[in-house]
Structure formats: C-alpha cells, structure tokens
Amino acid sequence: NAGVTQTPKFQVLKTGQSMTLQCAQDMNHNSMYWYRQDPGMGLRLIYYSASEGTTDKGEVPNGYNVSRLNKREFSLRLESAAPSQTSVYFCASTVRRGLHNQPQHFGDGTRLSIL
C-alpha cells in the first residue's frame, strides 16, 4: 500500500520557471492538502481540497495554483517560481468517518530549490 506518493522528490528551478508538483493517494480519501515546511516557520497550509471538485486557499496561497484532477490526485503548480518558494512541500490526505476526522497521512515531500 503506497499511501501518499509525491513526485518529484527533488527539483531545482531557475527564477521564473514553472513546474507542477504531483500528489496521488490510494487510500480513497476525500480530502487532500498541500503544505510547505520552512526552517523556523513550521508547516503552513498552502491549499486544500475538502472533496473532489473543490479547492480552497490555506494560509500561504500566493504564487501557487492547485488542481484536484480526480479523487486520487491533487497537483500544486508554481507558475513563475521565486527564490522565496524554496522549501520542502508536503502533500497529505485524510477522510472523515461519521463525526470524526481521521489522522492525516503525509507523503515524503518534494525538496524544491529556486535559484
């Protein structure tokens, strides 16, 4: 069982280039999330998708776009990369059963450097 799979694992971009980070989960989860992790800042939510067909902004959405392609896949796009977007990006997913949230499951991250 793969869980949450992120690709690529590492990427180096030049300022102004664009790229898409891919995320797929095989746990039939409804909700998916994109976080970034920076030293001294902890993890911060960029965008999330509560269910297929919906997306919403998180705490730090500027400079990013997302697509919930289907129930399994949730991609994050940087249209014009900036050095401030150098970070480790994590995708996560979860499901709600009855009244209760279940734990969020995380991928191993994409380490992105913008030169």
Place this chain on the structure above:
Amino acid sequence: KQEVTQIPAALSVPEGENLVLNCSFTDSAIYNLQWFRQDPGKGLTSLLLIQSSQREQTSGRLNASLDKSSGRSTLYIAASQPGDSATYLCAVNVGGTSYGKLTFGQGTILTVHP
C-alpha cells in the same frame, strides 16, 4: 488566529528516561489534536490523534493528553530509546468550515543517546 507553541524546542536525554513534550494552543475551539513524528528527510507519521471530546490516547509507550480549556496537550514517552530520536510535531484541527486544516507547532527535536 490559532497559534501553536511547542516546548522545549530541543531535548536530549539518556536512553531509558521517561519524558514529556508540551504543546499549547491559543484558541480552545479545536476539533482534534494530532501528534506527529518526523524523521530527517522524511514526511510526517501520525502517532496519536485526540478528538476534542477525549482526554487522552495511548499507543504502546506513547500517551497523549488533551486539556482543551487550558489549551494544552502533552506527549509522554515512556522508557525512551535511541530509535525515538526524531522531531515531534503537534497540530490542531479547528474543524467546521476549516475541516481538516491543521495548524502546526514548530516541533521538538528529540535526541535519545545510548
């Protein structure tokens, strides 16, 4: 705005010690609280999730407690082992229209030396 603080930022202990990691949050209207473990270069692994109606959760040598009214949670690790060395993160879920959106603390870096 919900803010989550973890104390201490780093902790180094000899193998076998019992230890407590602390997490505090500013808004008590949470849906649940989750403790994660993160190994270097890896993603987060969920350790324990406490619903707002619960007081504690246990898994093996780990015990997490929640006091919503005071905005505090603790993670207790019994008989620590070198394999417990990692960064421990707590995160609160405010639920409702923010369903599933987690606010994280900055973590406690734990080192258990033989």
